[in-house]
Amino acid sequence: MTHQPVLYKEIIHALQPTRGGRYVDGTLGAGGHARGILEACAPDGLLLGLDVDPQALALARETLAPYEPRIRLVQASYTTLKDQLAAANWDAMDGIVLDLGASSMQFDTPERGFSFMQDAPLDMRFGPHALQTAADIVNSYSERELADLIYEYGEERDSRKIARAIVNKRPLHTTRELVAVIEAVSPRRGDRVHPATRTFQALRIAVNEELASVKAVLPQAVAGLWSGGRLAVISFHSLEDRIVKEFFRSQSKDLVNPPYERIYEEERNAIIKEVNRKPILPSEEETENNPRARSAKLRIAEKR
Numbered sequence: 001m002t003h004q005p006v007l008y009k010e011i012i013h014a015l016q017p018t019r020g021g022r023y024v025d026g027t028l029g030a031g032g033h034a035r036g037i038l039e040a041c042a043p044d045g046l047l048l049g050l051d052v053d054p055q056a057l058a059l060a061r062e063t064l065a066p067y068e069p070r071i072r073l074v075q076a077s078y079t080t081l082k083d084q085l086a087a088a089n090w091d092a093m094d095g096i097v098l099d100l101g102a103s104s105m106q107f108d109t110p111e112r113g114f115s116f117m118q119d120a121p122l123d124m125r126f127g128p129h130a131l132q133t134a135a136d137i138v139n140s141y142s143e144r145e146l147a148d149l150i151y152e153y154g155e156e157r158d159s160r161k162i163a164r165a166i167v168n169k170r171p172l173h174t175t176r177e178l179v180a181v182i183e184a185v186s187p188r189r190g191d192r193v194h195p196a197t198r199t200f201q202a203l204r205i206a207v208n209e210e211l212a213s214v215k216a217v218l219p220q221a222v223a224g225l226w227s228g229g230r231l232a233v234i235s236f237h238s239l240e241d242r243i244v245k246e247f248f249r250s251q252s253k254d255l256v257n258p259p260y261e262r263i264y265e266e267e268r269n270a271i272i273k274e275v276n277r278k279p280i281l282p283s284e285e286e287t288e289n290n291p292r293a294r295s296a297k298l299r300i301a302e303k304r
């Protein structure tokens, strides 16, 4: 089943697309947000869309075909944003949306290996650019490295037990094998979250270098905006949201007393302002219709 993209109305409201504007969707997915942006900036606004996943790009191409020639879709990581803007010959953009993480299409395609509910090879790559699969990590990291990864990226308190069990049972090749290992040492507790949820999240983050990617794109996004242009970021877990929150806070402050290591930098004025102090959350109606929206948080910044 395809849902409307998460926080759809809120994204359009945040970016306020206008005729003739130039917008970037750094995480095209099925093209839902992109379509809304193109509708709102008709008849002559432009959209540059990026996704690392060739399947997502093919889907978005179909969805967005009616908007030719106002679209330029590229299979590329949003971490290359600066180069993509240059390749499109755009001096700057009026708005950019980043809807982070995996898409419903990726979760719902069993052979991609994102879901612990379906048996599939341990892959979890968003696109072919990823250097390793989940199987590579599970079968090659030391017990200590695995425990740290599962703890840090999964915030999993049974990380040590799970890492030890993985090392004892490997090689592991499929999601079902990994789920069985986790279930044996970390049985389902009272809460509703499946015991494999956090380990799967941790592996996905590591395979796709998600946190490093978010850190890399945020300064490029701000640098690429016109004054008054907006950056809207939807995150789905606290690790991602923390990065966005801290970046926004740091860039929206005047650096009055530069810290010691910045003593040789010029004092700088804040370059963005936060449009909403607190993150915007999906409505109850949205989370009822789309449980995946439950953990979504939207933060918006405007370039000064």
Ligand SMILES: C[S@@+](CC[C@H](N)C(=O)[O-])C[C@H]1O[C@@H](n2cnc3c(N)ncnc32)[C@H](O)[C@@H]1O
Pocket: 005, 026, 027, 028, 029, 030, 031, 032, 033, 034, 050, 051, 052, 053, 056, 076, 077, 078, 079, 099, 100, 101, 102, 103, 104, 126, 127, 208, 213
């Ligand atoms: C939550 S979905 C986006 C859904 C989209 N907003 C829509 O309306 O359908 C996230 C998408 O970002 C893509 N993605 C993840 N990391 C990426 C990266 N570093 N660069 C570009 N796309 C990325 C994924 O492949 C996935 O298709």
